[in-house]
Amino acid sequence: MAAVPRRTLIALGIAALAGVSACGGTATTASPSAGQPTWTWTDDRGKNISLPRRPQRVVAQSGAAAALWDFGVRPVAVFGPHRLKDGGRDPEVGEVDISKVESIGNVWGEFNVEKYASLRPDLLVAGMYQKNTLWYVPQESVQAVDQVAPSVGVQLSGRPLVEIIEKYGQLAAALGADPKAAPVVAANSRFDAASAALKSLAAARPGLKVMVVTATPDNLYVAYLPDHPDITYWGELGLNIVHPARPTESEGGFWEVLSWENADKYQADVILVDARSQSMKTEEMAKKPTWAKLPAVRAGQLYPWHAAERYSYLGYAQVMEELKADLDQARDDLVK
Known part of the structure; x- marks a missing residue:
């Protein structure tokens, strides 16, 4: 969402095909x-x-x-x-x-x-x-x-x-x-099964607190639940998501931005860390003293968050299956 370098617009000898009118979605x-x-x-x-x-x-x-x-x-x-x-x-x-x-x-x-x-x-x-x-x-x-x-x-x-x-x-x-193609139908069923399994885990372990973050060398970004469809969905399934009450306005939503000195503002049993290639890696984050002292970090309960997962049944079935497997092995008594 950062600014990008200006390019020179080229003159294209191709007619525009788009028309603008009406509203809807079909x-x-x-x-x-x-x-x-x-x-x-x-x-x-x-x-x-x-x-x-x-x-x-x-x-x-x-x-x-x-x-x-x-x-x-x-x-x-x-x-x-x-x-x-x-x-x-x-x-x-x-x-x-x-x-x-x-x-x-x-x-x-x-x-x-x-x-x-x-x-x-x-x-x-x-x-x-x-x-x-x-x-x-x-x-x-x-x-x-x-x-x-x-x-x-x-x-x-x-x-x-x-x-x-x-x-x-x-x-x-x-x-x-074909919306009824076998792979599409199978993926839909797999998504439903993964959702049900995650819901069962959340019901069985209500005390398990999960936080979702991304990071840069200057700041820790804590995910604001309502702006992230995947995290919101997990919350609806019953997962106990630790998140800010409001995002940092200068970021246009999505996150509360914390300095590394304040990285301990929120604590959780499990921290899901942005797995995108451009995000700061956990081994780099470990060099930040306040982060290193967090209970989830000390316990090694850091797991990937697939922030840019594609919006398909197959994509999120795989994400939720992995998430459940990670949470199954996590302790839920690190923070109150």
Whole structure:
């Protein structure tokens, strides 16, 4: 969410395909007739996209690409974290086969508009943490990107986890995927089972306190539950989440920002630490004296939090299965 370097906008000789009107969130596919679109979709910005045919060439931000992939859509290109420094697949891109998709950017602020245009995309898809702002599309490139193809934004923050997953499923179906395909049905059942197991654990161990954090060399960020759909969902299942009463306003929500000297403001039996590649690693955090004295740190009860998990049944089934396995082995008597 940091500022990104300014790029020079390029003049593209490609007509804009997006139309703006109406509100809602559904797609329709009609029989062709003179002057009538055959595919429409209204996204979470209220943008109504109308196209002469169902989009075939989809480009998606890595998290959106991962969700669509699990529902059966195969994007032609991705942007956002998808390739690690060693060439391996970044967890943020899920099951996407990065050897079979083009890359138009791998880090924040990197979006190759020229390459994007050369791919002749029909549609761009990205999640939105901030209202009306497509994740990983640099602000200075928005105008040029919009000239190439229409875009669909899926609101992520401030929305129930299951609702977000369902939205990606609906979009995938509108793009031609089969919502009753065996892998999709199996993933849905696995998600339900993982939810039930985590709910049972929470009921059996109400005293187990869990906190979720990310960190930089300067600050510890404690997750504000209402702005994170996954953590909110776990709280609804009964997990005892330690979280601030309000976020730090300068951060636009999501976190309470603490100096490392105040890292002991909240305490928990278990701490889930941001597993993203750009987040500070636990071995680095261990050098901070106040952090090192926390009960969960001293007990070694630090487990990964998959902050950028794709919003699919498969993605969050795996996350909750791992979370339950971690919590099963954790002590719940470290703090009162």
